[in-house]
Amino acid sequence: MSNAVDLDIGKFLDQLYDVYREIDAAYAEAAEYYGFSCEGCEQNCCDTVFYHYTLIEFFGLLDGFDALPEDIQARSLQRAREYVKELNRFRGKEQNVKILCPLNYDGLCSVYEHRPLICRIHGLPGSFRHPAKGIKTFSGCKRFEETNKMEKTKVIERTAFYTRIATLESQVRREMDYLMKFQKTIAEMLLDRNLV
Numbered sequence: 001m002s003n004a005v006d007l008d009i010g011k012f013l014d015q016l017y018d019v020y021r022e023i024d025a026a027y028a029e030a031a032e033y034y035g036f037s038c039e040g041c042e043q044n045c046c047d048t049v050f051y052h053y054t055l056i057e058f059f060g061l062l063d064g065f066d067a068l069p070e071d072i073q074a075r076s077l078q079r080a081r082e083y084v085k086e087l088n089r090f091r092g093k094e095q096n097v098k099i100l101c102p103l104n105y106d107g108l109c110s111v112y113e114h115r116p117l118i119c120r121i122h123g124l125p126g127s128f129r130h131p132a133k134g135i136k137t138f139s140g141c142k143r144f145e146e147t148n149k150m151e152k153t154k155v156i157e158r159t160a161f162y163t164r165i166a167t168l169e170s171q172v173r174r175e176m177d178y179l180m181k182f183q184k185t186i187a188e189m190l191l192d193r194n195l196v
């Protein structure tokens, strides 16, 4: 089996970052429509436990992590260990726990350009057309739901983004001959980097 070291991941990451740019543009357009901003928000969504499901986003995140200064990397890994220790007490009921992402410093994401899809898109209403299960809709974040007075006529259509990331994921998995399920928090991605 080839691994992440053998794989020429750059060509896939370039495509992932193109998708990220398009997500950011769609998000900015919707945010402008609603007059919505995260600025000054005290409900930091970086303390919500989210799982991430793709190797390609895992490699994208590590690409950003590797560019951080060494002392921040070391501190983040220590925070990641504490995060997982705390999370282990709440497995299966993650919605009941708030733990700050180990890559968030003073309210800011230290890997902002490399943050995964869900970190980019979470705040505003969205929809996704699943090929088998039909249309799934997403509400905005807590702040959006509390402050927005407008009808939710502007919805970020996630289908094309998910589809393109899924296509990249299949290509990466095929090249790596990787068949296992991937489901990790950001903290677990940092700690498990050598297990893939």
Ligand code: SF4
Residues within 6 Å of the ligand: 045, 046, 047, 101, 102, 103, 104, 105, 108, 109, 110, 111, 112, 115, 116, 119, 186
């Ligand atoms: S990766 Fe960045 S945006 Fe996502 S939860 Fe962590 S700090 Fe927040």
